[in-house]
Structures are given as C-alpha cells and as structure tokens.
Amino acid sequence: MTAPVVEAKASERVAAKPPAPRRRRGFAVHFAHYKWLYLLLLPGVLYFAVFRYGPMYGVSIAFKDYVPFLGVNGSPWVGVTNFTDFFANPDFPRLLGNTLILAFLNLGIAFPLTIILALLLNEVRLSVLKRTVQTLVYIPHFLSWTIVASLSFLLFALDIGPLFQFVNGLFGTNVDILSDPNWFRPLIVLQEIWKNTGWGTIIFLAALATVDQDQYEAAIIDGAGRFRRVWHITLPGIRSTIIVMLILAIGQMLNTGFEQIYLMTNALNRSVADVFDTYVYFVGITQGAYSYSTAVGLFKSLVGIVLIFGTNWLSKRFNQSGLF
Amino acid sequence: MIRRKHTLAAAVVVSAALALTACGGEAPASDLSSVKIMAPFLEAQPPTADGAVQKKLEELTGKDVNITWTPNASYEDKMNITLASSDIPHVLVVQGKTPGFVKNAEAGAFWDLTDKLKDYPNLKTTFPEVQQNASVNGKVYGVYRGRNPIRAAVMFRQDWLDKLGLKAPETTEDLYKVAKAFTEQDPDGNGQNDTYGITIPKWGGLGTNSPYDLVETWYGAGNRWAERDGKLVPSFETDEFLEANRFIKKMVDEKLINPDFATFDSTKWNEPFFNGKGGIIIDVDSRASVLINLFKQANPNDFQNKVGFVGSLKGPDGELHAHPTDGYSGFLAIPKSSVKTEADLKNVLTFLDKLNSKEAAVLINNGIEGVNFNVVDGLAATIKPETPEGKAVNTDIKSFAQLGTNVTGNNFYPVKQASEYEQKVFDDRVAVMAKDLKSAVYNPAAAFVSPTYVAKGAQLDNIVADARIKYLAGQTDEQGLKDAIKLWNTSGGDKVKEEINKLWQDNKK
Numbered sequence: 001m002t003a004p005v006v007e008a009k010a011s012e013r014v015a016a017k018p019p020a021p022r023r024r025r026g027f028a029v030h031f032a033h034y035k036w037l038y039l040l041l042l043p044g045v046l047y048f049a050v051f052r053y054g055p056m057y058g059v060s061i062a063f064k065d066y067v068p069f070l071g072v073n074g075s076p077w078v079g080v081t082n083f084t085d086f087f088a089n090p091d092f093p094r095l096l097g098n099t100l101i102l103a104f105l106n107l108g109i110a111f112p113l114t115i116i117l118a119l120l121l122n123e124v125r126l127s128v129l130k131r132t133v134q135t136l137v138y139i140p141h142f143l144s145w146t147i148v149a150s151l152s153f154l155l156f157a158l159d160i161g162p163l164f165q166f167v168n169g170l171f172g173t174n175v176d177i178l179s180d181p182n183w184f185r186p187l188i189v190l191q192e193i194w195k196n197t198g199w200g201t202i203i204f205l206a207a208l209a210t211v212d213q214d215q216y217e218a219a220i221i222d223g224a225g226r227f228r229r230v231w232h233i234t235l236p237g238i239r240s241t242i243i244v245m246l247i248l249a250i251g252q253m254l255n256t257g258f259e260q261i262y263l264m265t266n267a268l269n270r271s272v273a274d275v276f277d278t279y280v281y282f283v284g285i286t287q288g289a290y291s292y293s294t295a296v297g298l299f300k301s302l303v304g305i306v307l308i309f310g311t312n313w314l315s316k317r318f319n320q321s322g323l324f
Numbered sequence: 325m326i327r328r329k330h331t332l333a334a335a336v337v338v339s340a341a342l343a344l345t346a347c348g349g350e351a352p353a354s355d356l357s358s359v360k361i362m363a364p365f366l367e368a369q370p371p372t373a374d375g376a377v378q379k380k381l382e383e384l385t386g387k388d389v390n391i392t393w394t395p396n397a398s399y400e401d402k403m404n405i406t407l408a409s410s411d412i413p414h415v416l417v418v419q420g421k422t423p424g425f426v427k428n429a430e431a432g433a434f435w436d437l438t439d440k441l442k443d444y445p446n447l448k449t450t451f452p453e454v455q456q457n458a459s460v461n462g463k464v465y466g467v468y469r470g471r472n473p474i475r476a477a478v479m480f481r482q483d484w485l486d487k488l489g490l491k492a493p494e495t496t497e498d499l500y501k502v503a504k505a506f507t508e509q510d511p512d513g514n515g516q517n518d519t520y521g522i523t524i525p526k527w528g529g530l531g532t533n534s535p536y537d538l539v540e541t542w543y544g545a546g547n548r549w550a551e552r553d554g555k556l557v558p559s560f561e562t563d564e565f566l567e568a569n570r571f572i573k574k575m576v577d578e579k580l581i582n583p584d585f586a587t588f589d590s591t592k593w594n595e596p597f598f599n600g601k602g603g604i605i606i607d608v609d610s611r612a613s614v615l616i617n618l619f620k621q622a623n624p625n626d627f628q629n630k631v632g633f634v635g636s637l638k639g640p641d642g643e644l645h646a647h648p649t650d651g652y653s654g655f656l657a658i659p660k661s662s663v664k665t666e667a668d669l670k671n672v673l674t675f676l677d678k679l680n681s682k683e684a685a686v687l688i689n690n691g692i693e694g695v696n697f698n699v700v701d702g703l704a705a706t707i708k709p710e711t712p713e714g715k716a717v718n719t720d721i722k723s724f725a726q727l728g729t730n731v732t733g734n735n736f737y738p739v740k741q742a743s744e745y746e747q748k749v750f751d752d753r754v755a756v757m758a759k760d761l762k763s764a765v766y767n768p769a770a771a772f773v774s775p776t777y778v779a780k781g782a783q784l785d786n787i788v789a790d791a792r793i794k795y796l797a798g799q800t801d802e803q804g805l806k807d808a809i810k811l812w813n814t815s816g817g818d819k820v821k822e823e824i825n826k827l828w829q830d831n832k833k
Contacts (some may be wrong), residue, residue, distance in 0.1 A: 068404035069433035069661075080501030090815065091783070158584040177798070178587045256596065267528040268586045268795035270786075285401075287782040 062295040073290075082295035091279070099275040102261075103253040105189045111249055113197050115242060118204035119230060134205075137198025148191055149263035153178065156187075179268035191260060203245060204238060211237035243315050251308035254300050276300050356671045360413040360662070361580035361661035362406060364396040365728050371720040372647040376695065376713065380687055393723060407433060412662040412671050417736030418466060419654040421458070423778045429465045429628060434657045435669055438464045444677040449731040453522070457770035461827055467676055470730040473651035474635070474757040476538050477609035482632035484511035484603050495569060495638040496542055499604070504604040521580035523602035525590035528829060530560070530785040531767075533649055535606040536572065536792060539599060541647040541765055543568035543639045546648070549769040549824065556828050557821065560788050560809055565694055566802065567640070573796050586793050594618055609633060609753050616749060628745045635756040646760035650770045658754045660746040679727060682735040688724040689736035691717040702741035724792060771831070774823035776816050784820065787812045 031038065057072070062082055064075040074166025084094060117137070124130040140148070155163040156177045168174055177183045215233045225233065235242075258277040267272040276296060312324065344547040365371075370393030371378065382389050392413060394447055395401045404424055406412060414432075418425050428434070429524045447467055449455045458468035479492060480502065484756050485492065503521025505511070511519055527534045530547045541547050545564035549556045550672045559565055582588060582602055594611075596602035598618045605611060612633045620626035636646035646776070655675060663669050678684060690704040691697050696714035707714050728736075738754075741747040777784070789810030794800045800808075813821075 067427045067431045069407045069428040069431050077811050153587070153589065158587075176584065176587070177586070234825075266526055266587050267790045268797055268799055282782065287780070288422055288427060289779065290424075314411040 011060050027173070041126060042243065049187040059294060059298055062298045064291055064293040066294075068290075083299065084291045085292065086177050086296055086299065091274070094271070095274055095276055095279055098272055099254055099256055102185060102188060102256045102275060105185060106192055106256075107249060107253060109189055109245070110192050110197060111200075113193055114200035115204055118198055118201040118208060121201060121205060122208045122234070123230075134198075134201075137201070139198075140195045141199035143195065145195075145257070145259040145263060148195055149260070152187065152191060152264070178264075179266055181269045181272045184264070184272045188260065188264065191255075191264075203241060207238040207241035208234065239319075243319075247311045247315065250311045253307060254303055255293070325423060330350050330565040348790055356387070356414065356663075356668055356675075358390050359385075359415060359672065359675050360403055361389065361417070361727065362403065362413040363391055363393060363417040363723075364399040364419065365393040365723040365726065366396045367719065367722050369383045369719075371723050375720045376717055377687060377720040377724055379683065380692060381679075384681070384687065385675055391727075404428075407659065407687040410661070412657065412659045412670075414662050415676065416655045416659055417469075421460065421773065423781075426460055426773050426778050429460055429463075429657075433659055434465045435660055435663065436463050436465065437467070437673075438462070438657070440669070440673060441467065444673055446457070446677045446680040446732060447673065447729075448732055451651065451731065453766065454625075455731070457650040457767070458652045460654055460773050461773045462771060462831055466657035467654035467680075467729045467731060468655040469726075470733075471649065471653045471726065473612070473648035473766075474646060474760045475608040475649060475761070476533070476541075476636050476647040477607065477612065477633050477753075477756070478614060478635075478637060479605045479609075479612050479631060479633040480508070480605070481511065481596075481597065481600070481603040482629045485632060486629070487511055487513065490634055492634050493637060494634065495642075496539065496640060498573070499637055500575060500580070503575060503604055504578065505576070507580050511603060512600045519600065519644050520602050522575065522604040522605070522606065523582050523588070523593060523596045524585040525588045525593050526586060526776045527590055528586070528789045530789045530792075533608070533647070536569070536796075538606055538647045539572055540565050540568040540676060541645050542637050543571070544641055544643070544645050546767075547765045548767040549649060550769050551768060556825050558788075558810075558812075558817070560792075562641075566700060566805070569792060569795060570802075571804070573798075576796050577798070586797055607633070612749065612753065613746070616746060623630060631749075633753070633756075635760040643763045644760070644763040646763040648761070648764040648766055650767060656727070668799070676729070676730060679730050680731065680735075685728060685730065686737065688721060689734075690739075696721075698738075700740055702737065704737035717815065765785045769824050769828060772824050772827040774820045774827070776819040776823060780816055781820065784812055784815060784817055787815065 061072055061075065063077060063079060064072075065078045066072065066075045070076075106142070121134060138323060155161045156167075157164060158176050158178070164177060167177060175183065177187065195203055215237075216229055219229050219233060254276060256275045256277055258281060261273055261275055262278050262281065265278065277300075279299075280293040280296050283289045283296070340506050345366065348753050356576055371391075373391070378391070399419060400422060403416065403418070404418075407428055441449070441455075441464065449468075451470065454470060454473070455464060455468055456462070458464070458466070462676040480492070484506055485502065488505050488511055490502055490505055491498070499522075503726060506519055508517075522535075524740065528536070531537060537547075540559060541565045545559045545562045545568055548559055550559050550562050551557075552562065572581070574584075576585070582596065593605065593607070597605055597615060605615075615631045617628060619630045627642065636644060638644045642646065658669065658672055663672050679688075684694070688723060691714075693699060695707075695711070696717040697706050699705070706718070710718065738750075739749045774781075787808050791805050795805040
C-alpha cells in the first residue's frame with residue numbers, strides 16, 4: 001500500500017527537475033520557479049559586483065604609471081616595470097622573509113593553540129564555568145589593535161611596566177622589549193594569541209558539539225582514558241573542520257595585519273618589522289607611489305590565491321576532503 | 325591595506341560615474357560668479373555654509389563661495405580622487421609638496437603662477453625666499469600659506485633652574501650642563517634620583533624638525549642640505565652631523581635623555597614635563613604656551629615661572645645657527661581643468677587677492693569685530709562671556725584660517741593673551757623668534773624636487789633616520805651610522821645628490 005505513495009512523490013520530484021535536453025526553456029522554468037530565491041541572492045551578487053569586482057579594474061594601475069590628475073584610464077601603461085622594480089629592490093628579500101616568518105609563527109603557534117583551547121573548553125564539564133571562560137576569552141577580539149598596542153606599551157614600558165620587570169626578571173636580562181629586534185616577533189605572536197585565540201575557538205567548539213557521543217561511551221567501556229579519547233575520537237571527528245580552517249588561514253597568511261605591525265614598529269626594530277602590508281602603506285600612501293604599491297599588493301594577493309589552491313589540492317590528495 | 329585600496333578604487337569608480345553625469349552640465353562660465361574651494365578642516369565639525377564668517381567673506385570678495393570642507397586625516401587621498409574626477413574646485417588647498425602633488429603638477433594639473441602673482445598687491449609676496457621654497461624647481465604652482473619660519477625652542481622647568489641656581493642655556497654645552505643638573509641634582513627636591521633632563525618622543529624622520537634635526541642644525545650641519553666645497557650635500561654627510569649625534573649620544577649614555585626615546589608616544593610629550601620627571605623639551609615655541617596652560621589648569625594661582633624657554637642654541641663653534649622651517653605649510657593651487665582660460669584665472673586670482681586683503685585676513689583669523697573680538701591696543705581680545713554668535717564665529721575661524729595665505733606677512737591682529745604673565749611670555753616668544761630669524765640657516769635645496777627623491781626619497785631617508793636612532797640607542801656604532809649613509813648613497817642617494825646639485829646650479833644662473 002505504501003509503494004504507490006512513494007512513487008508518486010518520486011515522480012513529483014522528477015517533474016520539478018528540469019529535463020536535460022530542453023535546457024533553455026528549462027532554465028526559464030527553473031528561474032520562474034525559484035524567482036524569490038534568486039531575488040534573495042541579488043543583494044549578495046550586487047555587493048560583490050559593486051564593491052569587490054567593480055573596483056578590481058583599479059588594479060590596472062599596477063601596470064601603469066598612475067598620476068591621479070590623469071586618472072586611471074589616462075595614465076600611461078608601463079607594463080610590468082613596477083613588478084620588476086619590486087623584485088629587484090634590495091628590500092624585497094627582507095620583506096618576504098619578515099612576512100613569511102611572522103606568517104609561519106602565527107600559523108605554527110597561534111593556530112594549534114586555538115584548537116587546544118577549544119579541546120580544553122570542551123572537556124570542562126561544569127557548564128557555568130565553561131560559558132564564563134568562553135565569554136572571557138572572546139572579549140579581547142573586540143578590542144582594536146590600537147588598544148592592544150597601547151596596553152602593550154603600558155605593560156612593557158621601560159623600567160616601570162609590570163611585564164617588563166617580569167620578563168627581564170625571568171631571563172635575568174635588561175632589554176627594552178618594545179624596541180629590541182629580537183623581541184619583536186614574540187611580542188607580535190603573543191598579541192595575536194591574546195587577541196584572537198579565544199575568538200577562533202567558536203568554530204571548533206561548534207564542530208566538537210557534532211562529534212558522536214556514543215563513541216565516547218564505547219571508548220570508556222573499552223577503557224580509554226581522556227587523552228586516548230581526544231586523540232582517537234575528538235580530533236578525527238573535527239578533522240575536516242581543522243583542514244578547512246587551515247586552508248583559510250593559509251590563504252590569509254601574507255595578511256600579517258597592517259595595524260598591529262604598524263603600531264608596534266619603531267626605528268630600532270624596523271629591520272624585522274617591515275612586512276608587505278606596512279611597505280605598501282609606506283611607499284604607496286606616504287610616498288605617493290600608487291602604482292608601485294598596487295603592484296606589491298597584487299603580488300601578495302596572487303601568492304595568497306596560489307597558497308589556497310595549493311593547500312586545497314594537497315589536502316584533497318591526502319584525504320579527499322578539501323575546501324572546494 | 326587591500327581594503328583601503330579597494331575603497332579608493334571604488335571612490336574612483338564612483339567619481340568617474342559622477343564625472344560622466346557632470347559632463348552634460350558643463351557650460352562656458354567666464355564670469356565665475358561662484359568660487360569652489362576644497363580645504364581641510366581640523367575641528368570636529370566643518371563650518372556651515374550659512375555661517376556669519378562665510379557670509380562676510382562672500383560680501384568682502386563679491387563672490388559666492390562654495391567650500392568643500394574635507395577631514396584633514398584623509399585629505400590627500402580625497403584631493404587625489406577629486407583631481408581624477410571632473411568635479412574639480414577652482415581653488416585647491418594643497419598641504420605640502422608631497423610626491424603625489426609633484427606628479428600631478430608635472431602632469432599639468434595646476435596653473436603655473438610664477439609670473440602672475442606679482443600683478444596682485446596682496447599676492448605679491450614680501451618673502452620671496454619662502455615663495456621659492458614652496459616652488460617646484462622654481463615654478464610656483466600656488467599661493468603659499470605662510471608660517472612663522474622660526475619656531476625652534478628649548479623649553480625647560482624654570483622652577484628647577486631657579487632652585488639649582490642655573491642660568492637659561494645659551495649654547496649646546498649649556499644644554500648638556502642643565503640636563504645633567506636636572507638628572508643628578510634632584511631638582512624637584514624629593515630626595516630621590518627620579519628625574520632626567522630631556523624628553524624626546526618617537527620622532528625619528530629626517531628633516532622633520534625633530535629634536536635631533538634641531539641639534540644638528542645648531543651644530544652647523546645645515547638644514548637638510550648644506551653647502552660644502554661649492555656643492556650641496558645632505559646634512560648627514562657633514563662632520564657636524566656626526567659631532568651633533570656624538571653629543572646627543574653622550575647625553576643618552578649618561579641617561580640625561582629618557583631611555584625610551586625610540587618608542588615614547590609623542591602625544592604624551594608634555595606629561596613628564598608637567599609631572600616633574602623630565603625637565604627639558606626641544607620643540608616648537610608654541611609648546612611653551614601649551615605647557616603654561618597645563619600648569620594654569622592645575623593651579624590657577626601658581627603657574628607663573630614654571631616654564632622657561634630660549635630659542636635656538638649656539639653651537640660649539642660659538643655661532644648661532646638657528647633652525648627655521650621652510651616657512652610655509654602647503655599652498656592654494658588653481659587646477660587647470662576647472663579654471664580653463666586666462667580670463668578665468670584672472671578672476672580666481674583676483675578672488676585670492678581679496679582673500680588675502682587685510683579685511684579678509686582679519687575675518688578668517690580673528691573673526692568679526694564686535695561679535696567675537698574687540699581690538700585692544702592692536703591686539704584681538706576675545707569677547708567674554710562668549711555669546712552664541714561669538715561662539716559660532718570662534719569655531720568657524722579655526723577652519724577658515726586654513727584658507728589664509730599671509731604672503732605679505734600677518735595682516736591680522738595677534739590674539740590678546742588671557743593674563744599679563746601669558747602676554748609677557750607671548751611677547752618674549754615673538755622677540756626671541758625675531759632675534760633668531762637673523763641667524764636662520766635655510767634649506768638651500770627646499771625648492772628643488774629631484775625625480776629620484778620623489779620616487780624613493782622616503783625609503784632612502786629612512787635608512788639614515790633609523791641608523792641615527794640605532795646609533796643613539798647603542799644598537800650600532802659610529803661605523804654603522806657611516807655605513808648607513810654609504811648605503812643611502814648607493815641605493816639612489818648618489819643620483820639624488822647629482823639631481824639636486826644640477827637644479828641648484830641651474831637656478832643660480
């Protein structure tokens with residue numbers, strides 16, 4: 001008795017699907033059928049068209065000698081001169097090095113810490129405590145880099161900052177942490193961890209909530225301890241989320257964060273602090289070399305795209321799950 | 325950064341779209357009954373178009389004045405976007421000879437006013453050297469906005485000086501002695517070794533009138549460029565530059581200068597002075613009034629004799645090499661794309677001539693007599709208590725003063741100070757600055773724009789600027805500083821020197 005009903009439903013579904021050979025008419029039907037959904041899509045498409053794709057024509061100034069008075073179209077073409085100038089610049093290896101080192105430090109230290117913090121939070125059984133801690137670790141994310149930098153300047157102020165005294169006491173040294181080139185990178189990574197680790201746990205906590213609870217019970221019966229359970233159930237359970245987040249993080253790798261680094265740079269640590277973002281600002285805005293800095297920015301974006309596709313490809317090769 | 329550039333690009337797109345629509349309405353307007361101006365504002369709010377100041381200005385100049393007030397922070401970006409559009413003002417306030425401006429000017433964006441200004445009595449400058457400084461290789465692209473060239477001063481805690489029985493410094497050597505005494509002789513009398521001499525904030529750029537630049541000029545290193553053996557060399561290639569920095573380093577090493585000078589926030593510069601930690605500030609003389617005001621606010625009954633000041637100091641050679649600025653802060657330029665014919669240009673220049681008349685100068689700098697100020701003994705005394713009309717005028721003139729050029733000197737009234745003591749300090753300041761003006765060491769290359777310097781001057785100068793701070797902080801030795809200067813030369817500085825010298829020679833003829 002139930003079979004005909006199922007069949008009827010199935011045929012309905014088939015009818016709703018546009019038949020393959022009559023594609024053109026099919027699309028019209030399809031469009032008419034889903035017109036409200038497409039209408040919902042429209043603001044998003046418009047947003048990307050107007051604010052993301054439209055301005056991209058401005059990227060053409062990377063291949064021109066842009067003079068504001070002559071305009072984007074009126075400025076003369078110069079081919080890839082801006083790019084060759086940049087690669088031949090003695091600053092280039094230093095900028096690339098600084099950017100990559102900071103990127104890898106952030107990726108290698110800050111990224112795993114996010115997962116570890118999420119795992120720790122997940123193990124907290126007392127829900128009041130868990131929620132309180134969660135809220136507290138989210139707060140720094142909402143402070144601007146200007147405030148974070150100001151706080152750092154207070155805490156590490158020469159001779160009087162409490163953290164200045166603590167750190168120098170710990171290592172038995174007497175260095176000005178804010179201007180010492182060796183301390184620049186640790187400081188940047190510490191700031192990044194302090195500001196964004198808590199916020200980064202949100203997605204992992206959501207993923208952790210989807211891990212099958214039965215498996216834990218089974219593991220407990222089998223005599224698995226807490227670390228075993230984390231290692232064999234939790235981590236594999238959120239593996240795909242970790243990979244997606246990792247791919248996204250790698251795509252953003254060269255965006256070392258202009259504000260943070262700009263605010264922490266000074267004459268004494270500039271040799272390790274200059275990265276692509278600050279260089280683009282310095283050359284483009286303060287020196288009026290709009291074309292040159294656009295070329296640098298474009299190069300950075302290209303590297304970002306290559307990294308995203310590369311990691312995605314690698315991740316697909318190894319375990320068949322990628323971002324797209 | 326990327327986002328910022330996108331916004332810029334988006335704005336370009338939008339302005340291009342506006343341009344297309346604007347093209348339709350373009351009519352040959354030779355009478356220019358209305359003058360469009362683009363200017364920055366530094367206050368929280370721009371003046372309104374129907375304010376009393378603007379009405380009076382329209383009355384004085386006989387034109388409708390249409391001012392686009394643009395926030396100061398993003399002014400240059402906005403200016404460039406405006407230039408790329410078709411809705412270009414007739415008069416554009418340009419804030420400085422930035423590489424962006426030079427590029428626009430050389431692409432033909434602005435009228436060359438070199439031979440034109442002399443026909444207008446209020447625009448014919450009485451300071452031709454400042455006009456030369458403001459020019460691009462001798463070509464005058466705008467009516468410069470005059471600023472007092474002598475501003476360098478040493479400010480110190482007068483009460484400390486009196487307590488220790490010292491005299492105000494006259495030479496750099498005196499400065500060292502005072503700084504040492506302020507550091508070691510417990511000037512605040514609290515029995516603790518918790519004071520130091522000079523406070524210097526994070527301010528390392530070359531040729532930015534920083535405390536380092538000032539001391540170098542006082543030592544005789546020149547001002548950005550110096551003439552040596554018939555050639556111009558950058559100040560940092562002179563022996564005096566090294567001597568001056570050895571002198572500063574000695575003070576750093578003896579802890580007479582705040583140890584965090586490389587990172588100290590310049591917005592907090594007054595705090596150590598006011599709180600009795602650091603007793604000396606080397607900066608512009610107007611800071612003396614700011615400091616006096618701090619003490620006045622804290623204790624209106626006892627604020628006199630807290631702040632003392634002197635102008636530029638004599639160097640080790642016993643001579644006074646006073647440090648002047650270039651004497652201008654940007655200019656009013658006239659874009660060619662909005663002012664198309666010579667007739668239009670005359671119209672606009674006539675307007676600017678009226679804008680710099682005595683009446684207009686008083687209006688945009690002092691306000692409206694009887695509404696917000698009265699003239700007392702040749703000084704402008706603010707009317708107190710402030711009426712609502714007076715308040716509106718007081719607020720508006722802070723922005724309108726941006727349009728002032730004062731190329732024939734300040735034709736408005738000096739502001740009467742709040743108390744007799746402050747008036748005396750103000751008069752002293754004027755006297756000291758007038759004295760220093762006679763020994764001013766101007767930058768001989770201020771007018772010259774070298775193409776290489778436009779392309780990468782900021783990067784080049786950073787090499788030396790950073791090395792200077794590193795040397796003072798002890799991160800590198802004198803050889804390191806010399807190496808950095810060599811690197812400046814090999815990275816393109818050689819070409820800059822060549823170009824500047826050529827321009828200098830050509831201009832001497």
